Amino acid sequence: MSKYRTRSNAPIFWGLFGAGGMLSALFVPMMIFITGIAVPLGFLLPAGTMSYPKMLAFAQNFIGKGFIFAIISLSLWFCVHRVYHSLHEFGIHAGMGAKLLCYGIAMLVTVVCAVGLLGLGF
Amino acid sequence: MSENHKIIEIEVLRYNPESDEEPHLEVYKVPFTDDMSVLQGAQYIKDNFDGSLTFRWSCRMAICGSCGMMINGIPKLSCETFLRDYYPNRIRIEALAHFPIEKDLVVDLSGFIEKLEAIQPYIIPKEPKTLAEGEYLQTPKEFNAYIQFTSCINCTLCYAACPQFGLNPDFIGPAAMALLHRYNMDSRDGASASRMELVASEEGVYNCSAVGYCSEVCPKHVDPASAVNINKANAAKDYFLRFLSPKGGSK
Amino acid sequence: MSKRKPYVRSMDGWWKKNPYFVEYMIHESTALFVAAYCLVLLVGVIRLGQGEAAWNGWLAAMQSPLSVLCHLVLLAGAVYHTYSWFKILPITMPPVIVGGKKMAPEALTGTALAVAAAAGLALLALVWRIAL
Structure with a gap:
């Protein structure tokens, strides 16, 4: 089986996937608890935990x-990488279009997030 | 056989390439004793009901790796799986999943054999030594680094467990990667870089999505999933650092 | 002439055929829960940039019963992501050698889950400190 093989560029996406999966596994449950449950219900954390001046700071x-x-x-x-692979797993071989759409969404969110955060100043 | 035969129903996925368009199930009522394996059940069918039933087997003791089949949907060696554990329910046996069916329970393994060849499954010394220079020495610690990955018996249960191989038959797959890793981890071997071309290619490790079922079904506890995933990290390192290192990987 | 005619079986519905694969698909889907929450957070970042009134509007929206309910569902998904992410850690990371022996998979997963719990609690403590 000596044939020409193309190097996969998966390490880029796999790296981002792994970093996102790890980071979210460590912190996202607690973040959901804080911002989505504890603070809205005024439970456990002090009042004004997510007040405008505090969050801005x-x-x-x-x-x-x-x-x-x-x-x-x-x-x-992390999410779009899994969605892209799941499409393949469900037998939808959408090819390059699906790849661009999936990773394009992540790129868009990255840019919007970066612009939003930089706009808040230092 | 003992006097009190119990009867178990064995449903077999039959396929005759000369007469069938597609496989179909046939049920056989097989008398069995508690010491009978699923393989012996198949042999009973062949000897008593239909001599054309085709399946592979050799050692009957879980070391040759020939008799793998889907048993109630799970890839197992039929020689170490016992009818008594399924009785009184019906048991269904099929050719190993994800491989083309050649006939009945026999699958076409030629793709797997090509993959085994492709990984260069032999020690390629860092520096060739002459006989006079003596043997290649290895410490117990160096030996322990790869010994687990030598236990593979090429039964291909892991391929039958791997949906990514089923979806893309070009994927190098668990057992071939485990054997590749076995040579890469051997302190006497120096060919990791030349094996990297395959590892990092479109057919390589990134087809794996860490389902992990391959390691679950492995009868020899080789843990091929670990070998595949360690090499994702290796291939990523090679991808990003190839321009820095003078040897580099490929292309 | 060869009588060979290898039959290739369909992969349709493969993920329904084995409980192991069903669990795989469920744990894969947890990424959607994580991403949904991150989009809520992204809206928060944008609202924060639009001034105090906009931010307070976002905070008020987070207080609606529907929002809290949704976050409970997202929390369940995210917790299962954490659990399943570390459950497969023994195969996704290189073996950890402790005292010359390979660490058992259960021990590795247990340690990682303990680290995750500690990370979560550290975050909570940090938020508390900022809040006071």
Whole structure:
């Protein structure tokens, strides 16, 4: 079986997928609990935890900004990678179009997120 | 056989390429004793009901890797799977999933054999030594790094367990990757870079989506899923660092 | 002439045929839950940039019973993602050698889940500190 083989460019997408999967596995459950359940219900955390000045300060902080960006952007890369593979697994061989659409969504979210966060200033 | 025969129904997926358009199921009522394997059940059918029933077997002791089949939908070696564990229910046996059926329970393994060849399954020394220079020494620690991956008996149950191989028959697949990893991990071998072309290719490790069922069904605990996934990291390293290292991978 | 005519079986519905594959598909789908939450968060980032009134509107929307209910569902999905991500860690990462022996899969998954719990609690503690 000596034939010419094309190198796969999967490592780029696989790397983003792995980083997103790992980061979201570590932090997303607690983030959902905080922003989606505890704070809206005024439960456990002090009142005003997510008040405008506090959240703005958090998102203007270099580390806070980076954390939000990494969670949102990488989680999307993680998700679209799985969706793209699932299409193949369900027997939908949509080819390049599906690939562009899936990874395009993640790219779009990355750009929107970056612009949004940079717009908040430092 | 003992005096009190129990009867188990064995449903077999039959396919005769000379007369059939597609496979069909046939049921046989097989008398069995508690010590009878599924393989012996198939042999009973061949000897008593239909001599044309075709299946592979050799050692009857889970070492030759010939008698793999789908048993109630799960890839197993039929020689170490016992009829008593299924009785009184009907048992269904089919050719290993994901491979083309040649006849009855025999599958076409030529694709797998080509893959085994493609991985260069032999030690390619870092520096060739003459006889006078002596043997290649290895410490127990170096030996432990690859010994697990030498246990493969090429039964291909892992391919029958791998949906990604079913979806893309070009995928190098679990067993071939486990054997490739076995040579890469051997301290006497120096050919990892030349095997990388295959690992990092479109047919390579990134077809795997970490289902993990291959390692689950492996009768020899080779853990091929681990071999495949370790090489995703290796291939990624090669992809991003190939321009830095003088040897590099391929292309 | 060859009498060979190898028969290739269809892969249609393969993922329904084995409980192992059903579980695989379920854990794969958890990515959708994670991404849905991240899109909610992205809206939050945009609203934050639009000023205090917009941000308070987002906070109010998060307080609706429907939103809380949705987040409970997302939480369940995200927790299952964490569990399944670390469940397959023993095959997705190189073996961890402890004291010359390969770490058992259960021990590795257990350790990783403990690390995940610690990471979550550290995040909660950090948010608490910022809030006070």
